[in-house]
Amino acid sequence: MSITQNLTISISSSSSPFLAPSNFNSRSQLSLNAKSVSICKCVATPQEAETAYKTRVSRNENMGKLQAGYLFPEIARRKSAHLLKYPDAKIISLGIGDTTEPIPEVITSALAKKSHALSTLEGYSGYGAEQGEKPLRSAIASTFYPDLGIEDDDIFVSDGAKCDISRLQIVFGSNVKMAVQDPSYPAYVDSSVIMGQTGLYQKDVQKFANIEYMRCNPENGFFPDLSSLSRPDIIFFCSPNNPTGAAATREQLVQLVRLLQVAIETSSFSKYAGFTGVRLGWTVVPKQLLFSDGFPVAKDFNRIVCTCFNGASNISQAGGLACLSPEGLKAMRGVIGFYKENTNIIVDTFDSLGFKVYGGKSAPYVWVHFPGQNSWDVFSEILEKTHVVTTPGSGFGPGGEGFVRVSAFGHRENVLEACRRFKQLYK
């Protein structure tokens, strides 16, 4: 089939369950009644499968501004290549900050109980409030923000912090300027680029135009020099920081609060409860927060949540409620305490090898300094010689160059073995 220049993209949404029976039949029988066609013909058929369909739809130029691939897929690619080279290598991953400890039973029992309840008339529930179930919003407010004037309806339950960051960027739109810690978690910058808040990528300085990168390094205690800030509209501030593991001190936070006075907070159960796969988070948007025209920010965020999201899974929310029970909180502390021991082991190891080590205090990330070296070179040498996956600091922004992030998430024996290998490499 010839490539035509004037195609439109059609998005076919099958919103009805009533397709299902006939489709299941028609598909298994490969018959061609209207109902199967309604789905089948919407997608490329075998004889067309080799053809590319160039539409006349222009690519979103903001997407074109994004650089390379997302950091962690690139690391996964290099890990796979390493495995091809060393099929028998026992690779240990201290790269992506992914939880490894099982979820405490007091929490999984609640997940399972809700699952079973969904097969009963009394226990079944369909669409929930997009903002989350009242008891969970209330438990989050009282557990994390007691006596702060934060009300249940200031809490928006979500499927995770990364997703909420993008929903917040949609609320702000393209006409804001943001500031971000450098180094920082890539999603802040990438979501800003996608929303059209930035100019092009400046290769020479490795920064996007119209984003203010607030350098965080050993010299300033990994806290930005707020006095030198231009006038951004939005500041993304992450503490304890990913990747540097720096937890801001009270004095630093007071400085920040004095300058800003108001804030939106995004958090999640991912690391607290090992919910990285279960997906549950929240964002606090105090109703007192107003745009310059006096319109409440929370009202626009609520509109986005209702239009672009349909609420976190009711099963995950049942798990979140169990997390915030006295037993749940106790169980989470246990898991977190375990990871903190991992952190100490990693910090002590690099410390004993004479490296400058940062972070790792009240943070799951250890930030190791390799002055004058290229982060990816260090990453490669460590992988090549110890089969341990870390994360190159430059992947978090130009301020991360010369550093490597070591994650404390891992089974104890793996963390110990990785540290033995580090000692071999750098002894």
Next chain:
Amino acid sequence: MSITQNLTISISSSSSPFLAPSNFNSRSQLSLNAKSVSICKCVATPQEAETAYKTRVSRNENMGKLQAGYLFPEIARRKSAHLLKYPDAKIISLGIGDTTEPIPEVITSALAKKSHALSTLEGYSGYGAEQGEKPLRSAIASTFYPDLGIEDDDIFVSDGAKCDISRLQIVFGSNVKMAVQDPSYPAYVDSSVIMGQTGLYQKDVQKFANIEYMRCNPENGFFPDLSSLSRPDIIFFCSPNNPTGAAATREQLVQLVRLLQVAIETSSFSKYAGFTGVRLGWTVVPKQLLFSDGFPVAKDFNRIVCTCFNGASNISQAGGLACLSPEGLKAMRGVIGFYKENTNIIVDTFDSLGFKVYGGKSAPYVWVHFPGQNSWDVFSEILEKTHVVTTPGSGFGPGGEGFVRVSAFGHRENVLEACRRFKQLYK
């Protein structure tokens, strides 16, 4: 505290689990160490709670274009007001299309099994692939798109169709023109407005500038006149349609396919399996689909999925896999068959009362015509006199004026009772 004009919004992201233990302690003890402050002081404190904080951040003008509230919250508001007026009324909701039948046990057992597994070393899993787990992507491809050249990696598993519609809009950005069926599900138009694809709302015609509304009515068999189409970049086409319940015929779909040739398809388990609260869907983006510059649409969609989303809950995905087992498919057909019986009961009722009734064939929605009447007036009269909640057609676009949507989702006794009341009202 005086309102200051030069405030910035700060977004504080607590990405670390290591806050938790100290926070839980400090918060319960209301102490004020750095770790608690890092969250506490980021949000309004009691003495400030009464003050509004007007920042210097301008409101996103696209958000300002959106009209009134989202349809279903408005219906919920009127339902509550009705309950205040008639505290003893037995309200029956045939409004929002929310599933009411329990999820078959073969599926909830899989949800519970995965939940329990998460508390074991062998069964625990953290971050999954943002695009979904391979076995589920594969099962979706083989169940719904056999012999169509659709490969597993063309399938993107999601937390639901509504969420995917917004992610697709983010991919396309602000410089596209979309066409949508009129009437249609509000999220298509609202997400387009939010992404800046439209002009202002034109009150006189009740349409947004730069969106092409494809009128679907009894005269054209609820299928748009494609020959009169201008040149949109994106066409959102929903079949069977929400709200009209019209399932496009094979001939109509062939017309559409001949015009467009390529398509993205979004679907979900919400109505198939009663997953409206569990949250699981998928989008098919054939890798053959290219933008005008030859760049693959799937690559940009994948980038959005990786940057703005973190995958559907691993528990929900285990449930989805069970849905597509032979037993699961059989169980889903049973539930869907039940709803189809509800539809027939509603269709027959309005039919017997002399109304022109549309939809309801292979669709869960019945579209009842009240020629010359205002949809909200009809909605109000039905609610006032029968305590039954429906959905006013004009809430789905100007093309819905004079119609009311009756949902077939409901327990049998409620559907029967609602129909008895309709017969009383219109006898």
